[in-house]
Structure formats: structure tokens, C-alpha cells
Amino acid sequence: MTITTITSRAFNQDTSGAKKAARLGPVLITDRGRPAHVLLSIEDYRKLTGGGHSLGEVLAQEGGADFDFDFEPPRAGRLHRPPDLG
Numbered sequence: 001m002t003i004t005t006i007t008s009r010a011f012n013q014d015t016s017g018a019k020k021a022a023r024l025g026p027v028l029i030t031d032r033g034r035p036a037h038v039l040l041s042i043e044d045y046r047k048l049t050g051g052g053h054s055l056g057e058v059l060a061q062e063g064g065a066d067f068d069f070d071f072e073p074p075r076a077g078r079l080h081r082p083p084d085l086g
Helices: 008-013 015-022 042-049 055-060
Strands: 004-007 027-031 034-039
Touching (some): 004 008, 015 034
Parallel strands (some): 004 027
16 A cells, blocks of 8 residues: 655645545645645545444435334333432
8 A cells, every 4th residue: 555645735736636646545645744634545434434334324325214213212211219318
């Protein structure tokens, strides 16, 4: 895996070049000589985060997701009892 380092100025001037470099590995973007951001391909990002979709991504898909919203949890009953002062 190749790690490419570019300045934030170079990133702003050649975003498409940075995206091409991200296909080969992470792109480290520096700001005033210090690491500030990392650009990853979506495949590398999914490997890093476990590869699953978030709830937001599932809900945002065209057609939505089929969830059963009729779920009613059981009542918890009394959550506290009066203090025993005796």
C-alpha cells in the first residue's frame, strides 16, 4: 500500500490527482507541514470501519428499508420506590 503525502494547497489545485492517488493507498494531506486529513477510497474506508452500512445509509437508499415500526417494548413498571423512613 502506497501512502501519498500532499499539501493542502496541492490538494486544492489538483483534487482529481489526489483521488487517483487514493486508489493506490491513503493520501495524507498536510496543513502547514503537519498532517491534517487523510483521503481514502471507499473500499479502504469500508475495510477500516468494518464494511457494513450505517443505519443512515440504509434509510437513505432509494426505496428505503423495510422496518417493522409496530414494535412496542414491555413497560418497565415502577422505576423507583419511596424511601423507607422507618
